[in-house]
Amino acid sequence: MTLPIAIELNTYLNMKNVEELIKAGTHKRVNHDYVEFAEVDDIWMRAYTLKKAKSIASQHVHTHDHITLLANGTVHFWQDEEDKGVYTAPAMLHVPAGKNHSFVALTDNVVLCCLHNLRGTGLESPEIMKRD
Numbered sequence: 001m002t003l004p005i006a007i008e009l010n011t012y013l014n015m016k017n018v019e020e021l022i023k024a025g026t027h028k029r030v031n032h033d034y035v036e037f038a039e040v041d042d043i044w045m046r047a048y049t050l051k052k053a054k055s056i057a058s059q060h061v062h063t064h065d066h067i068t069l070l071a072n073g074t075v076h077f078w079q080d081e082e083d084k085g086v087y088t089a090p091a092m093l094h095v096p097a098g099k100n101h102s103f104v105a106l107t108d109n110v111v112l113c114c115l116h117n118l119r120g121t122g123l124e125s126p127e128i129m130k131r132d
Contacts, residue, residue, distance in 0.1 A: 039118075041119075042117060042118045042119035043115060043116070043117055043118070044114075044115075044116040044117075044118050045113060045114065045115055045116075046113070046114045047071070047111060047112070047113045047114075048111070048112055048113075048114075049109060049110065049111050049112075050073075050075075050103070050105040050109075050110040050112070051108060051109060052105065052108055053105050053106055053107050053108050054104070054105065055104075055105045055110075056102060056103070056104050056105075057102055057103045057105075057112065058102060061098060061099065061100050061101075062095070062097060062098075062116070063097055063098070063121075064097045064116070064117075064121060065094070065095065065096050065097050066095050066114060066115060066116045066117075067092050067093065067094060067095070067114075067115045068092075068093045068095055068101075068103075068112055068113065068114050068115070069090070069091075069092055069093075069112070069113040069114075069115060070087055070088075070089045070090065070091040070092075070093060070110070070111075070112055071089055071090065071111040071112070071113055072089050072109060072110060072111035073088070073089055073105060073106070073107040073108070073109055073110030073111065074086060074087065074088045074089070074105075074106040074107045074110070075087055075103040075104060075105055075106060075110055075112070076103070076104040076106060077093055077101070077103055078101065078102050078103070078104070079095065079096075079099045079100065079101045080099050080100050080101075081100075086106065089111070
C-alpha cells in the first residue's frame with residue numbers, strides 16, 4: 001500500500017513522541033468518532049474511526065493488557081514515547097498493561113477496535129488509569 005503522505009513519513013520516524021507532532025503544529029489530537037460498543041462473554045469491544053490523516057488518538061493507560069485491531073487504514077503506533085512502527089490494516093497491536101499508548105492516523109478513515117478481556121477483573125468496562 002502506498003501512503004498518501006509517504007513523503008512525510010520521515011517526520012513521524014524522526015519524532016520522539018506524539019507530543020512533538022502536536023507541538024510542531026502538523027497534527028492534532030482529536031476526539032475520535034465511536035462506531036460501536038459491544039460486550040460478549042466478558043470480551044469488551046470498542047470500534048472507533050479517525051476520519052482524517054494526521055489525527056492523533058489520545059494517549060491513555062489501562063490496568064490490563066489488551067489488543068487493538070487495526071481494521072482499516074494505516075497508523076503510526078506509540079507506547080510510552082517509544083516508536084512501535086507503522087502498521088497497515090489488518091493488524092493486531094498488543095498493548096501491555098500500564099503502557100501509555102496512542103495512534104497517529106497516516107491515512108483517512110482509520111478504524112481501530114479495542115478488545116479487552118474483562119473476565120476476572122470485576123470491571124464493567126476497561127479501566128483507564130490516566131489520559132493525556
